[in-house]
Amino acid sequence: MSRHVAIITDSTAYLPQQEMERHSITAVPLTVVLGDEAFEEGTEVSARSVAQALQKRKPVTTSRPGPDVFAAAYREAAAAGAEGIVSLHLSAELSGTYDAAVLAAREAPVPVRVVDTGMVAMALGFCALAAAETARAGGTLDEAVAAAEKRAHGTAAYFYVDSLDYLRRGGRIGAAQALLGSALAVKPLLQLDGGRIEPREKVRTASKAIARLEEIVVERASVAPVDIAVHHLAAAERAAQLAERLRERVPGLVDLHVSEVGAVIGAHTGPGLLGVVVSAR
Known part of the structure; x- marks a missing residue:
């Protein structure tokens, strides 16, 4: 036993x-620090309050x-x-x-x-x-x-952000730093690669970027069966629409989770985040 x-x-x-x-x-x-107050993620601070603080350009940091x-x-x-x-x-x-x-x-x-x-x-x-x-x-x-x-090993994560500025402020941008010079002209698609946030593609508009995100996920999910999670920050309608399209287009889908990210990730990605995790069973 x-x-x-x-x-x-x-x-x-x-x-x-x-x-x-x-x-x-x-x-x-x-821990998430808003101004000079520290809060535990999950119980003491919400992602929405972090999004509001970021939009008002208030200092937001995180710690282990x-x-x-x-x-x-x-x-x-x-x-x-x-x-x-x-x-x-x-x-x-x-x-x-x-x-x-x-x-x-x-x-x-x-x-x-x-x-x-x-x-x-x-x-x-x-x-x-x-x-x-x-x-x-x-x-x-x-x-x-x-x-x-x-x-x-069988899991991939891709995400769209409205702005690279929040990742830059938090020092989590990695090689995606190279996109900053044209950040006003493009909507970046990023991915986790080797545990780091790396650029995947540059797309001209938000709608085209989200459509491309969907295509990348569908292609990745061709090896069935898979679980998928759709994450967002202050973009619930976008997330729900994307999740519904993925439900229709991924025949090997087992479980589909849709949720707003927590305060820690939200602090580094900013409002408008749309992320998708594809995980082979």
Whole structure:
């Protein structure tokens, strides 16, 4: 009989609450700072309040959880009966969250495998679900890690932003910096590549960019079966319309999630974000 394996992720996974409860997944919160006030993502600050602050050009920053926060989560999981923990986090290229988890894992009362998924948002969430499903089926610590890593390998994330300015301010723009010179003339499509935000294509208008985003996703989703997540920030109508078109055009679709991103990702992408995660099962 397999030992009980607990799954811990962070608040940028943006998993639906019912999925977290069903799979007993714990999310450690990152912090959002509005002006001089700090708030925990997921419980103390909304993405909408971040969007409003950005639109008013108020200072918005984010920070990782401290190792002590992870240490407390690991102790709690062990006290609840876990004999091993898989700790899955957003790309180390985008945040120091993974490093904080690694530090805490050294002092944990049970073995902890910390994984840099190279992902974020539901790209990370799908990895956590894969690990949780394996653990619930009696899988070992290594098997749960392998399931998450396999899911990450088969997952892609693409997104459209109205402006690169927010990514530039947050220092998360990577090679997409090269697009800034023509940022007023183009609407950029970006992707996660190697855990970094990289340029995918430049399109002249918002409508053409969103149409192109749809085509990229449909092409990627040709390897069935797949799960898809559509994320947005202050663009609910756009997201709903895109999700409906993808539902009609992707024959191998299993699950489709539509949600607004949380405050941390919203702080770096700004209002108007439209992102799609495609994850092969």
